Amino acid sequence: MPFMNVFRGTEQRILGVSLFCFLLNSPAGVPALAGSFAFVTNQSSSDLSVLDLEGRREIRRIPVAGQPAGIAVSSPLNAFYTVSPDSKTVRRFSLATCKVLAETRLPGGPVGVAVAPRSGLVFVSDWYNARIFVLDAENLATTGELETGGAPAGLIVAGDGSWLASADRDSNQVSIFDLPAMTLRARVTVGERPFGIAVDPQGRIHAANVGSNSVTIIDPRSATVTATVPVGDRPYGVAFAGGHAFTTDQYADTVSVYRLSDFEREGTLEVGEAPEGIDATPNGKLIVSTNWFSNTVSLIDPETVEVVGEIETGDGPRAVGRFIHELPGGNVPCQETQRIE
Amino acid sequence: MRILLRVLTILVLSWLALPAALAHGPTRQKVTLTQEVAAPPAEVWALIGNFQDMSWHPAVFASTGEGGNAIDATRVLTLGQDGGPTISEVLYKFSDEKMSYSYRITDVDVAVLPVTNYSSHVTVKPGKNGGSLVEWRGAFYRGYPNNDPPDNLNDEAAIAAVTAVYKAGLDALHERFPGN
Numbered sequence: 001m002p003f004m005n006v007f008r009g010t011e012q013r014i015l016g017v018s019l020f021c022f023l024l025n026s027p028a029g030v031p032a033l034a035g036s037f038a039f040v041t042n043q044s045s046s047d048l049s050v051l052d053l054e055g056r057r058e059i060r061r062i063p064v065a066g067q068p069a070g071i072a073v074s075s076p077l078n079a080f081y082t083v084s085p086d087s088k089t090v091r092r093f094s095l096a097t098c099k100v101l102a103e104t105r106l107p108g109g110p111v112g113v114a115v116a117p118r119s120g121l122v123f124v125s126d127w128y129n130a131r132i133f134v135l136d137a138e139n140l141a142t143t144g145e146l147e148t149g150g151a152p153a154g155l156i157v158a159g160d161g162s163w164l165a166s167a168d169r170d171s172n173q174v175s176i177f178d179l180p181a182m183t184l185r186a187r188v189t190v191g192e193r194p195f196g197i198a199v200d201p202q203g204r205i206h207a208a209n210v211g212s213n214s215v216t217i218i219d220p221r222s223a224t225v226t227a228t229v230p231v232g233d234r235p236y237g238v239a240f241a242g243g244h245a246f247t248t249d250q251y252a253d254t255v256s257v258y259r260l261s262d263f264e265r266e267g268t269l270e271v272g273e274a275p276e277g278i279d280a281t282p283n284g285k286l287i288v289s290t291n292w293f294s295n296t297v298s299l300i301d302p303e304t305v306e307v308v309g310e311i312e313t314g315d316g317p318r319a320v321g322r323f324i325h326e327l328p329g330g331n332v333p334c335q336e337t338q339r340i341e
Numbered sequence: 342m343r344i345l346l347r348v349l350t351i352l353v354l355s356w357l358a359l360p361a362a363l364a365h366g367p368t369r370q371k372v373t374l375t376q377e378v379a380a381p382p383a384e385v386w387a388l389i390g391n392f393q394d395m396s397w398h399p400a401v402f403a404s405t406g407e408g409g410n411a412i413d414a415t416r417v418l419t420l421g422q423d424g425g426p427t428i429s430e431v432l433y434k435f436s437d438e439k440m441s442y443s444y445r446i447t448d449v450d451v452a453v454l455p456v457t458n459y460s461s462h463v464t465v466k467p468g469k470n471g472g473s474l475v476e477w478r479g480a481f482y483r484g485y486p487n488n489d490p491p492d493n494l495n496d497e498a499a500i501a502a503v504t505a506v507y508k509a510g511l512d513a514l515h516e517r518f519p520g521n
Contacts, residue, residue: 043368043369044370044371067367067368069367069368085367085368086367086368086496108488109367109488111367127367127488128487128488151364170364233433251433251460274480292369292371292480293371293480316369316371318369
């Protein structure tokens with residue numbers, strides 16, 4: 001972080017020198033990214049920041065009415081989905097153009113969203129009615145409902161599309177459903193008030209327990225708890241890279257780090273204030289936390305386990321869900337929208 | 342003071358029976374207010390940088406607590422008058438060096454302050470002409486934890502109430518240090 005401060009301070013005055021420093025630093029510190037972009041829902045300003053993680057700048061600001069929180073980026077569907085709890089609206093945007101392609105209003109309290117590309121389905125949690133809406137991934141028509149515990153929040157679909165899991169906050173449990181059958185596989189008791197949920201590279205579920213400051217790790221096949229790891233105050237989200245798990249500790253303004261090999265806690269990193277969303281670039285070179293109070297994202301190098309930068313966002317970045325997308329070299333999303341200069 | 346009393350009255354009148362659950366609304370709110378004060382930061386911090394003494398705020402009648410300025414110290418603020426409504430709070434960050442402390446509300450009736458899951462930060466920074474800039478920030482959910490809130494417990498009501506509390510406190514600091 002101190003390095004970045006120096007870097008940013010010199011940027012204005014001696015651009016050439018800082019660029020040189022950046023190039024020098026790049027191979028050792030932050031390896032170049034093959035076009036990774038973050039799609040960050042800003043709940044307070046009702047819009048979405050598109051961040052170029054390699055260029056470390058916001059390149060687009062897309063209006064998203066109704067105070068969006070939930071986000072799911074899907075490369076196979078060439079789309080990202082947003083959920084605005086205030087207007088109860090789910091939208092599908094094109095990744096290529098960032099234009100709205102479909103929109104629907106749901107009853108209840110839609111919050112979290114996850115995508116099952118192979119099934120052509122989108123799942124949206126209903127915070128107030130203990131259910132998950134099943135939507136057609138293209139036109140967002142409701143095709144069914146799944147019963148969960150109280151206040152389902154975070155949702156995650158397995159990498160191979162074989163199951164869907166929800167963090168049922170008020171029931172202290174995770175519900176797992178078989179896909180594409182959409183039948184209940186199991187309900188697994190976790191810590192207090194799980195909110196964020198993610199699947200690690202080994203296929204295990206990690207549920208962040210806001211109320212008990214821990215993460216519960218679940219084997220989805222046996223539906224049993226593998227481990228419980230203590231983390232920082234009020235963990236909201238979990239992401240993985242470089243053999244580590246990273247949690248956003250909302251009240252501590254930190255990201256906690258634990259090892260995936262033995263679930264040993266490794267330490268904490270200072271990030272912006274009230275971090276909530278967290279995700280990894282698909283190439284595993286960067287972890288990004290969205291800092292709700294600071295209106296920034298913090299960039300973490302998973303190899304050195306250090307904060308290496310910060311990018312400003314709109315007001316109140318939540319980014320509940322998977323929010324990073326990778327494009328082949330040189331390509332930029334949102335081609336038909338106004339670029340931020 | 343008059344405005345504050347009116348706000349408090351409205352809040353008391355807006356009482357609604359709610360389950361004392363940990364549930365909350367879908368959208369977290371934030372409020373940041375700042376105030377220039379015509380006194381050096383050290384002087385302002387000496388007045389407001391004690392978690393156990395909030396007498397600088399005009400709405401606070403009394404404060405009792407334990408633990409001083411250590412992490413997990415607690416205080417109970419009595420508002421308005423003897424026997425008035427109370428707010429229970431816990432300290433979770435404190436730095437004399439940064440002239441900043443952070444606390445959470447552990448117990449308040451939404452009739453008193455229509456918020457849930459409330460956390461707050463008070464910071465004194467260097468201001469103009471050797472003075473101070475006092476910053477007071479809060480993060481919270483609305484008072485009504487369920488869907489489709491009534492007007493008196495919605496997001497706007499929560500923001501208005503917290504803003505009124507901060508403004509009353511910062512105005513009092515401004516008046517207390519009139520400068521030259």
